[in-house]
Amino acid sequence: MAAPSAIAGILFDKDGTLLDFDASWAPVNRRLALIAASGDAELAERLLAACGMDPATGHLAPDSLLAAGNSREIGEGLIASGASFAVDELVPLIDDLFASAAELSVPVTELQPLFARLHDRGLRLGIASSDNERSIRVTVRRFGIEEYVDFVAGYDSGHGSKPGPGMVLGFCAETGLEPRQVAVVGDNNHDLHMGRNAGAGLKVGVLSGTGSRQSLEEACDVLLNDITELESVLGAAPCAEMAHPT
Structure with missing residues (x-):
């Protein structure tokens, strides 16, 4: 697991992560x-x-x-x-x-301010979903985060499907990052296993979607209630203290 200071990009799942499932x-x-x-x-x-x-x-x-x-x-x-x-x-x-x-669709939190703050920290941002790319781009436009999103991938974008590594590797190719510099954030094991298979530096599970605490704890490095806690994780240290208390 990479230290938060080593993370230079975040690849978000969409449904259950950015959106209230x-x-x-x-x-x-x-x-x-x-x-x-x-x-x-x-x-x-x-x-x-x-x-x-x-x-x-x-x-x-x-x-x-x-x-x-x-x-x-x-x-x-x-x-x-x-x-x-x-x-x-x-x-x-x-x-x-x-x-x-x-x-x-209904967001988990206001997405535009969150993405703006993450972008201002110098982070490259992407969205990787099992939905089709057209749906993801509608979501990006609807919530006003187009200027902050460097990469979008759906199951039909040519990067393969989850839990394969292709969407993470596509994000890296687009942004010039290495997988170890990427945090993958998702609400189910397809997302987290995708991160693992790609060698992502940080796998962040969120409890705002369809995954259970038990299923996610086995696959993630950090478990959060939802993405509103992500900024504190990225600024936290050391790594051993980042897991959300049970």
Whole structure:
């Protein structure tokens, strides 16, 4: 694990990290299931359950398809669970739904002031999501952080998908940083394992999304309630004192 002073760039996950996952995605997931079920409400509930969401409570299982999968993975899971679509028919519908949903997303905190402060510290900033790139860019524009974001990668941006290292390595190629200079911040193990596989200097888990304390503690260097605590971590020392108290 790198010391905070060695970190020169931060690569954020989007959903559950920058955005409040339940507020932003529970209605979208229900709409997705109805689309995949061609309007059959009973089938839609079965599809939600098969892909990791409790139809009654809206709770998502950590690292399930709806919590961490990309559009193609989710589409394949829905079809395997009974949706009557070909994957190449369903995936564009999912991408379109997710892009439109970005206009209604709810941030964990005010993003523009946070990104401005991190940028003013000289940090290079990026966003890597299992969502499609179009949705991420809608989010970036909507919350006024375009001037601070050096890199955007979705599952369809050509860097591979999580937990592979490609998005981190793409961020490094764009910014000139080494992986050891990068902090990866995310709410589930796909994010943290991506950081590990790329050799990221710091893996920061946040409890604001779909991951549980138990699942994240095993994969991260630092565990925070949410990204509002990140600035104090970057200014803290020594490393052994950074873990959030249990």
